[in-house]
Amino acid sequence: MIITLHDKSFEPYIKEVAIQNRINAIAEQISDDYKGKTPVFISMLNGAFWFTADLLKNYDGNCEVSFVKFKSYHGTESTGTVTQSVGIDVDLSGRDIIILEDIVDTGKTLSVFLDELFKHTPASVKIASLLLKPNALKYPIKVDYTGFEIPNDFIVGYGLDYDGLGRNYKDIYVVK
Template sequence: MKIVLHDKEFEPFIKEVAIQNRINAMAEELSDEYRNKTPLFISMLNGAFWFTADLLKQFNGDCEISFVKFKSYSGMESSGEISQSIGLDTDINGRDIIILEDIIDTGKTLAVFLEVLKKYAPASVKIVTLLLKPDALLHDIKADYIGFEIPSDFIVGYGLDYDGLGRNYRDIYVVKK
């Protein structure tokens, strides 16, 4: 099923069942790695809220969650400017931190956030992303867990939007060329 958002047409790219299967596998790996620990998951809003909810439902162990919000997109392009509208409100000194991202493309948002985190001396920091666009990376960001590597096409669905629309779709769609 194709969808139209604003002035663009999108076609199916990754089905919900594939997304859920990959999330379940990552949650199992994280549960094993953090057995007998209480990590703090930090979810990058708005896009990662679906991913965060589904991953944490499958995480088997004690954990805490916090949210931060950065914005870098306008329409289908990164603005190049990063603005933070919800900041870290939890003490992370000495904590095991797991950053949850919906998508890493240029890596600029994460590069900015990682610099902020360093000031608070966490014990460890891991990056978990549902989607990675390796060809778009402009910063030295190394994700520890990757759901899917994808091309540098614009996508929507499963929390990702195009000017506010499309987050609510269960599948991920790619812009039709």
């Protein structure tokens, strides 16, 4: 099914069943890695809310969750500027942190957030991202748990949007 959002058409790219299978595998790995610990999951809004919900439903252990919100895109392009509108609201000192991202492309947003996060002296920080664009990465970001590595194409669905539209689709779509 082709979908149209604003002035662009998108075609199916990753089906919901494949997404759920990868998220289940990531949740299992994180559950094993953090057995006996109580990590704090920090979800990067708005895009990671679906990934966060599905991952936490499958996480086997105690945990806390918090949300932060950054914006760096306008349309299909990064603005080059990262603005924060929701910040850290829990004590992270000495805690194990797992950042949940929908997609890591250039890495700029995460780079800005990590600088802020390390001021809170966490015990450890790991990154889990549903999607990673290794060819777009411009900052030294290490993603510890990756759902899918994808080319540098513009995608929507499963929480990702194009100027506010498309987050609600269960599958991921790529621009035609």
